[in-house]
Amino acid sequence: MHERMTLDQPTSRTPLLDLVPYPAKLRTRAPSELVRIAQELRQDVIETVAVTGGHLGASLGVIELTVALHYVFDTPQDRLVWDVGHQAYPHKILTGRREDMLTLRQGGGLSGFTKRAESEYDPFGAAHSSTSISSALGFAIARDMLGERRNIIAVIGDGAMSAGMAYEALNNAGALGSKLIIVLNDNQMSIAEPSGAMADYFSRLAARAPQTKQGEASEGVNEWAHRSWFEELGFTSLGPVDGHDLDKLVSTLQNAREIDGPVFIHALTQKGKGYAPAQVAADRMHGVSAYDPVSGAQVKAKASAPAYTQVFAESLIREASKDERIIAITAAMPSGTGLDLFGAAYPARTFDVGIAEQHAVTFAAGLAAEGMKPFCAIYSTFLQRAFDQIVHDVALQNLPVRFAIDRAGLVGADGPTHAGSFDIAYLGCLPNMTVMAPGDEADLARMVATAAAYDDGPIAFRFPRGEGTGVAIPQVVMPLAIGKGRIMREGSRVAILSFGARLAQALRAADELDALGYSTTVADARFAKPLDSELILALARDHECLLTIEEGSIGGFGSQVTQLLLEEGVLGGTAMKMRSMILPDLFINHDKPERMYADAGLDAQGIVAKVRDMIEPRGRRLRVLRG
Numbered sequence: 276m277h278e279r280m281t282l283d284q285p286t287s288r289t290p291l292l293d294l295v296p297y298p299a300k301l302r303t304r305a306p307s308e309l310v311r312i313a314q315e316l317r318q319d320v321i322e323t324v325a326v327t328g329g330h331l332g333a334s335l336g337v338i339e340l341t342v343a344l345h346y347v348f349d350t351p352q353d354r355l356v357w358d359v360g361h362q363a364y365p366h367k368i369l370t371g372r373r374e375d376m377l378t379l380r381q382g383g384g385l386s387g388f389t390k391r392a393e394s395e396y397d398p399f400g401a402a403h404s405s406t407s408i409s410s411a412l413g414f415a416i417a418r419d420m421l422g423e424r425r426n427i428i429a430v431i432g433d434g435a436m437s438a439g440m441a442y443e444a445l446n447n448a449g450a451l452g453s454k455l456i457i458v459l460n461d462n463q464m465s466i467a468e469p470s471g472a473m474a475d476y477f478s479r480l481a482a483r484a485p486q487t488k489q490g491e492a493s494e495g496v497n498e499w500a501h502r503s504w505f506e507e508l509g510f511t512s513l514g515p516v517d518g519h520d521l522d523k524l525v526s527t528l529q530n531a532r533e534i535d536g537p538v539f540i541h542a543l544t545q546k547g548k549g550y551a552p553a554q555v556a557a558d559r560m561h562g563v564s565a566y567d568p569v570s571g572a573q574v575k576a577k578a579s580a581p582a583y584t585q586v587f588a589e590s591l592i593r594e595a596s597k598d599e600r601i602i603a604i605t606a607a608m609p610s611g612t613g614l615d616l617f618g619a620a621y622p623a624r625t626f627d628v629g630i631a632e633q634h635a636v637t638f639a640a641g642l643a644a645e646g647m648k649p650f651c652a653i654y655s656t657f658l659q660r661a662f663d664q665i666v667h668d669v670a671l672q673n674l675p676v677r678f679a680i681d682r683a684g685l686v687g688a689d690g691p692t693h694a695g696s697f698d699i700a701y702l703g704c705l706p707n708m709t710v711m712a713p714g715d716e717a718d719l720a721r722m723v724a725t726a727a728a729y730d731d732g733p734i735a736f737r738f739p740r741g742e743g744t745g746v747a748i749p750q751v752v753m754p755l756a757i758g759k760g761r762i763m764r765e766g767s768r769v770a771i772l773s774f775g776a777r778l779a780q781a782l783r784a785a786d787e788l789d790a791l792g793y794s795t796t797v798a799d800a801r802f803a804k805p806l807d808s809e810l811i812l813a814l815a816r817d818h819e820c821l822l823t824i825e826e827g828s829i830g831g832f833g834s835q836v837t838q839l840l841l842e843e844g845v846l847g848g849t850a851m852k853m854r855s856m857i858l859p860d861l862f863i864n865h866d867k868p869e870r871m872y873a874d875a876g877l878d879a880q881g882i883v884a885k886v887r888d889m890i891e892p893r894g895r896r897l898r899v900l901r902g
């Protein structure tokens with residue numbers, strides 16, 4: 276794929292792209308060559324992502340925009356900020372990272388998003404959406420205050436324009452009046468169809484464009500009879516411009532470069548552009564596993580058990596059939612959270628609020644205040660956005676909002692920006708909150724039923740990405756007793772107390788420990804809050820050592836248990852030894868999840884090693900071995 280043009284190998288499929296490894300080289304080329312460079316760049320992206328998997332559709336939609344931006348602007352001196360950063364593959368290829376593209380999203384390789392540590396061409400890291408205008412405004416004001424001269428450009432998608440942060444930034448930028456260029460990359464798609472009045476407004480803006488020739492939108496300063504909303508806010512408005520027409524893009528960007536104050540460019544693009552399988556796919560191949568570049572057929576590992584997400588969706592549909600007050604809310608992630616299935620069953624009870632986690636939570640709080648039963652289905656990492664809404668609007672008023680927290684724990688190729696490491700800590704510290712995590716998918720079904728039945732305050736259940744363990748899901752699913760765990764196997768010396776999906780590893784470790792002569796109990800805590808104090812105190816009393824394990828950061832389940840044992844005078848008051856196994860205090864880079872957990876010591880092997888070290892510290896073992 277990355278053949279280079281050499282004397283004895285004159286047949287590179289990407290002869291022009293080969294000549295422009297950096298933007299400075301690109302800027303030496305004639306404008307007439309840009310179309311060809313874009314074609315080669317598109318082919319390179321298609322062939323690379325076919326091997327690595329990743330965010331294909333968005334990257335294909337910004338091929339021409341990427342070429343034009345680096346052609347017109349003096350990157351990296353000019354600051355180019357991509358919102359989310361999932362569409363930055365062509366940007367990576369043009370900014371010195373082409374040779375490494377096959378390492379994209381692989382352990383030790385390039386990130387799937389923009390990342391400051393990776394390149395000087397990535398002035399701001401991202402992966403959560405709608406941060407670009409705020410950070411770009413920060414760059415602009417810093418430039419002004421430091422007396423520097425450079426252009427600052429933010430590229431933001433129409434989906435990302437559904438988040439409150441984008442409007443907070445526009446509000447601020449319009450008033451400050453600093454020179455700043457915002458490109459709206461409007462492909463009329465979020466991951467799914469975009470939802471919301473603003474998406475409709477963008478469609479109307481696109482449709483109202485003055486026509487220069489038949490079917491052709493004019494670029495240049497806006498000539499509409501009505502000023503757009505962005506102009507009212509203080510922006511010079513350019514476009515709409517065809518985001519795949521390089522001549523027009525280049526001239527529009529050159530025009531913007533000369534304007535003082537904030538500029539808003541409306542670029543119309545197609546997600547998946549130039550790759551037939553993506554163009555016809557419902558999600559425009561937004562996120563893909565490796566695929567055959569000719570057919571677009573994705574390589575999917577055969578599942579041996581249902582995914583947690585699917586079990587959640589099916590369980591919620593079942594509960595909703597019994598209770599019409601159940602409502603499902605997603606923040607622009609219908610397929611990722613399984614709410615596409617719920618939406619097919621109950622369209623009128625499903626709300627896609629856009630990339631608006633904060634609003635989703637307070638919207639749910641309002642619903643709950645009127646006696647509805649809202650389930651907010653949000654990934655752990657994205658729920659971070661809504662922390663104050665959880666505290667102030669939900670927990671403080673003790674409103675029974677249900678939080679279905681998907682992608683809890685480490686998530687693999689998306690890396691540290693997407694890791695669901697913190698929710699046990701950030702929910703467990705809140706008064707009124709109940710926090711659950713299933714050890715397997717059957718327990719997830721029970722937790723959905725528990726959340727549906729529980730009306731006394733907010734309740735959350737967190738579950739991991741990927742497949743369950745293959746256990747049978749009961750025909751009749753009963754709610755759990757709040758704050759009660761379960762014993763999975765009984766032993767006498769060691770107690771492993773698991774919270775969440777490390778349970779299978781704990782059971783495996785227990786078998787090994789038994790074989791080594793350390794008789795082991797395994798308990799599934801089910802609740803991090805309220806704790807099953809009776810169970811925990813009994814485990815502590817009846818065993819030589821107690822080990823907690825969870826897929827989360829410090830401050831989570833292990834901290835809750837430690838606090839209980841301290842308060843009860845067990846820790847420090849008895850000879851019982853305790854350890855807690857948590858994620859390390861690090862932002863862990865992307866890799867395969869099993870590998871990440873093994874590196875963190877949170878697999879069966881790690882548990883066995885930890886227990887052996889507790890019972891017989893390594894130093895002593897070595898002394899015994901040496902005689």
Ligand SMILES: Cc1ncc(C[n+]2csc(CCOP(=O)(O)OP(=O)(O)O)c2C)c(N)n1
Nearest residue numbers: 333402403404432433434435464465466607
């Ligand atoms: C805060 C947050 N919530 C959800 C997501 C998941 N997400 C990633 S890309 C995306 C859609 C973005 O749509 P748009 O900005 O239009 O970009 P496109 O992919 O269409 O180019 C979403 C919802 C996210 N990255 N950040």
